[in-house]
Amino acid sequence: MKEIYEPKFVENLFDKMSGSYAYMNYITSFGFSERWRKQCVEELHIEDKKVIVDLMTGMGECWKHVLNKNTINSQLIALDFSSEMIKQAEKNKLKFPHSKITILKEDVFHNSIENESADYIISGFGLKTFNAEQLNALANEIDRLLKPNGTFSLIDVSVPKNNILKFFYLFYLKNVIPLLGRLFLGSPETYKMLGIYTEAFGNSNNAFQIFKRDNFEVEYINYFYGCASGIKGKKIK
Numbered sequence: 001m002k003e004i005y006e007p008k009f010v011e012n013l014f015d016k017m018s019g020s021y022a023y024m025n026y027i028t029s030f031g032f033s034e035r036w037r038k039q040c041v042e043e044l045h046i047e048d049k050k051v052i053v054d055l056m057t058g059m060g061e062c063w064k065h066v067l068n069k070n071t072i073n074s075q076l077i078a079l080d081f082s083s084e085m086i087k088q089a090e091k092n093k094l095k096f097p098h099s100k101i102t103i104l105k106e107d108v109f110h111n112s113i114e115n116e117s118a119d120y121i122i123s124g125f126g127l128k129t130f131n132a133e134q135l136n137a138l139a140n141e142i143d144r145l146l147k148p149n150g151t152f153s154l155i156d157v158s159v160p161k162n163n164i165l166k167f168f169y170l171f172y173l174k175n176v177i178p179l180l181g182r183l184f185l186g187s188p189e190t191y192k193m194l195g196i197y198t199e200a201f202g203n204s205n206n207a208f209q210i211f212k213r214d215n216f217e218v219e220y221i222n223y224f225y226g227c228a229s230g231i232k233g234k235k236i237k
Contacts, residue, residue, distance in 0.1 A: 004196065005131045007107060011082050014058070016190050018084035021059065033061075033157075036228045037124045040155040041065040043221070043232045046074070050119035053145055054078040055108050055138075056126030059088035060101075066122070067099045075100040077118070081107045109137055118145045121152040127230075128156045128201035135210045143215060146235040155223070155230035158203035165225060173198055204229040 003009055014021070041062055046052060048071050054062055057078035066076060078101065080086055086105045093101050106112060108126075121142055130138060142152050160166050173195030180191065208220040208231045218233035 002131075004193070005129065005134060007081065010129045013190065013193055014082040015084040018059070018082065018088055021085075032224055032227065033125070036155055036223050037062050038065045039223060040124055040153050040230055041122055043153040043230075044120045044122065044151050046071055046120055049073045051075045051077065051117055052120045052122065053113060053118040055121060055123040055142075056080055056129075057089060057103075058082075058085050058124070058126075060092040060103075062122055062124045063092065063096065063101070067096050067101075072098060073100075075102070077102045077104065077113060079104045079106050079108060079111055079113070081105065109134075109141060111141075113145055115144055116147045116150075119147055119150050121146060121150070123152075123154045125156050127154055127204060127207055128197040132206060132210065135207050138207075139211050139213065139216075143213075143235060148235060148237065151232065151234045153230065153232040154204070154207065155221075155228055156201065156204060157198050158201065158226055158229040159199060160226035162225060165227070169227065170195065170199060204231050207231055 042065070046066060050071070052066055052071075052074060054060070054066070054076060057080045060078055063076065063078070067074075076099065078089060080089065083105065086103060089103050093103065104111060104113070127135070146152065160169060174192070177194060178189070178192040203226060204220060208218060211218045211231055211233060215235060215237035216233045217236055218231055221230045221232060223229060
């Protein structure tokens with residue numbers, strides 16, 4: 001299982017899924033993915049004339065909830081290391097002609113964003129592809145990027161604790177989603193990985209424990225009976 005957390009493995013996986021990921025993400029979350037992204041962004045209470053960093057931006061699915069008339073003078077920096085996802089993000093950027101968007105094809109752990117330059121950091125559905133060591137590195141990176149008093153909000157799909165809901169949810173991820181992957185890509189193995197990552201991830205509690213450090217105030221959040229979970233926090237030093 002160790003190799004599934006290797007950056008190159010994850011990059012290749014999302015390159016393969018890029019063409020159908022938007023639909024599959026919606027399907028795998030039973031249509032709740034958009035609502036969860038919106039809730040994740042709303043946790044930040046974003047003000048205008050600020051800098052927002054979207055880590056593991058994918059195709060920029062969170063942007064519609066960030067960029068609006070109340071943030072017209074803000075700057076959005078979006079980062080992802082998947083070439084194909086970045087291509088989709090560039091297309092998505094055209095929908096926001098009046099917004100300041102910078103797209104970076106870079107690794108979250110090796111990026112060119114300046115120290116303490118971000119007022120807000122968001123990330124939607126990227127946590128599950130990290131092991132504990134990488135989550136610790138992510139906490140360090142968010143610490144580096146955030147200004148003092150800056151805030152962050154991270155979310156991902158999770159395994160619900162309710163046994164009945166858990167059984168049907170995992171059955172759906174492990175069996176139904178690969179079949180849909182065959183229809184979209186001709187390969188069930190690619191989308192089978194979403195179930196593998198989600199089951200191994202469990203929920204955001206491990207990330208919550210890692211982010212509980214002296215310079216962060218952090219809170220754990222459950223969404224829809226634990227089918228998604230996340231953490232939000234503030235840099236206090």
